[in-house]
Amino acid sequence: MISLRKVSKTYPRSGDALRGVSFRLRKGEFAFLTGPSGAGKSTVLELIHFQTRPTEGEVQVSRYSSGRIRRRDIPALRRRVGFVFQDFKLLERLTAAENVAFALEVIGTPRREIAGRVQRLLSQVGLAARARSRPSELSGGERQRVAVARALATEPRILLADEPTGNLDPDAAAGVFELFRMLNRLGTAVLMATHDADFVRRQRDIRRLELEGGRLVGDSAA
Amino acid sequence: MRAVREALASFRRTPLLCVLSIGAIGLSLVILGLFGLVAHNIGGAIGDVERRVEVVGYLLDDAGPEEVRAAWRELEALPEVESVRYVSKDEALERARRDLVEFSNVYGELRVNPLPASLHLRLREGFRAPETVSETAGLLAAYPFIEEARFGEEWVERLFALRSAAAATALALGGGFALVAVLLIVTTVRMAILARGEEIEIMQIVGAREGYIQRPFLLEGAVTGLAGGLLALGATRLAYVVFPARFPAIESLAWLPHLWTAAGVAAAAALGLLAAAFSVHREVGRAYGPS
Structure with a gap:
């Protein structure tokens, strides 16, 4: 489903972000992407989401390859790959429901279907009761749930999460993580970047990809 | 429809910025309009003299x-x-x-x-x-x-030199003010894009098509240009009415040909669209292009 083959990424100003990284993530798999700040975790996620292209090597997501993808195919790819951020990236002027509806509208969902789908998505993440609340009225955990509901709006096969629990207290973090596990059990592949080594160690059943200095230094599945 | 809604929403969200942009574009274009009026009347006067040659x-x-x-x-x-x-x-x-x-x-x-x-x-x-x-x-x-x-050789040559100078000045000033108008629209649209940076980022993340994101800004650029063009047309018309009344030395002025005014307003809208396209391509397009 996701395949990185000898991927390197060099930025003109900051230099090498990744060097020769290779791994595969199968359909429906859950994996942590770990490592200290600056290890290259975010770069891996951005490459999989085609926000940037590798300097060397190839990134393959489903049938899309970084070497051959056409500019006009990128939106279709991004609809298959949901993305959740540490800082939620919610629109403050919109309610929770409107934030989710925004994503549905953007991808061309018929207007008459939007309300029902928003209701289902918010119920899925346990936030149906807070549909009319603005982000500023929600806790950190609730905001992240709204962000997850929005990411699920396109019915993605893959969910990328960049430090999704980084801004949350332990209870809220555990709740969001449980949500990811539930989504994974329903068939969505999850790749979650985190630098919280203790948290990762406690989840022994989940594959761990360790990055350091832009290199893949460990893969618990290997 | 969404593009129209979004473009209007953008005008509602930042009315001061929009009014300033339209005003600035209008001001640039009104100078062009006034110059056009003067050039047209000089041309008319030259034509009258020419007919007497x-x-x-x-x-x-x-x-x-x-x-x-x-x-x-x-x-x-x-x-x-x-x-x-x-x-x-x-x-x-x-x-x-x-x-x-x-x-x-x-x-x-x-x-x-x-x-x-x-x-x-x-x-x-x-x-x-x-x-x-x-x-x-x-x-x-x-x-x-x-x-x-x-045939009054010297006189005829002077007349044509005057006309050539008028045409060259019209081209230089016209080009200069058109450039100012383009830069203003590029900046206005860029500011509108930056003001909606979060929304655009989310649209790109969830998989919006490039055209879906760009259309409201293109429309906004065209409408800003059009509004600036109409404002300039109105101000030029006002000057056309007021000047002969205030300055008796100006006996009468000829109004611009309809083709000129229509072409001027259409060109303002087209300039707005092109300037917006340039800005949008730079600011939004890079998220889809290779990097």
Whole structure:
């Protein structure tokens, strides 16, 4: 489903972000992407989401390859790959429901279907009761749930999460993580970047990809 | 529909910025409009003077009426000649007495009419450039009964130099102000994009198509340009009405041809669209292009 083959990424100003990284993530798999700040975790996620292209090597997501993808195919790819951020990236002027509806509208969902789908998505993440609340009225955990509901709006096969629990207290973090596990059990592949080594160690059943200095230094599945 | 809604929402969200942009674009274009009005009127004045340019051939006193008539017909048939008029010796004297009042005594005491008969050639529009006038004068002078052909060479050349200078100034100023207008629209749209940076980022993340994101901004650019163009048109019209009333030295002004005003407003909208396209391509397009 996701395949990185000898991927390197060099930025003109900051230099090498990744060097020769290779791994595969199968359909429906859950994996942590770990490592200290600056290890290259975010770069891996951005490459999989085609926000940037590798300097060397190839990134393959489903049938899309970084070497051959056409500019006009990128939106279709991004609809298959949901993305959740540490800082939620919610629109403050919109309610929770409107934030989710925004994503549905953007991808061309018929207007008459939007309300029902928003209701289902918010119920899925346990936030149906807070549909009319603005982000500023929600806790950190609730905001992240709204962000997850929005990411699920396109019915993605893959969910990328960049430090999704980084801004949350332990209870809220555990709740969001449980949500990811539930989504994974329903068939969505999850790749979650985190630098919280203790948290990762406690989840022994989940594959761990360790990055350091832009290199893949460990893969618990290997 | 969404693009229209979003473009209108953008105007509602940042009304001051939009009003400032339209005002600034309008101001740039009104200067262009005023200059156009002046250029058009200078052009009209030059045209009036041009229409008066004529080539005069003075006849020898022994010129035969038959050969003059034959020459007249030949000259009238030339494509550059609009009309040929014959002024007899008597008519020339009468005109001199009438026009040159200060010499009326001299002309009054004359026993012999010293003034020659003449042929006056008016040239068609498009054939009034100094070279054409000079060539026509040469043709006229070639007839054996013509003593001399004159056309006020220096005057004609000065007139055309003035017109060329006016056209060059119009191009330079027009181009300069158009560039200012483009830069303003590029900046306005860029600011609108930056103001909606979060929304755009989310759209890109969830998989919006490029055109879906770009359309409202393109529309906003076109509408801003159009509004600026209409504002400039209104202000220019106001100046057209007010100036002759306030400054008696300006007797009357001719309003711009409809084609000019329509083309000006359409060009403003097109400039707005192009400037927005440039801005949008730079700011939004990079999220889809290779990097």
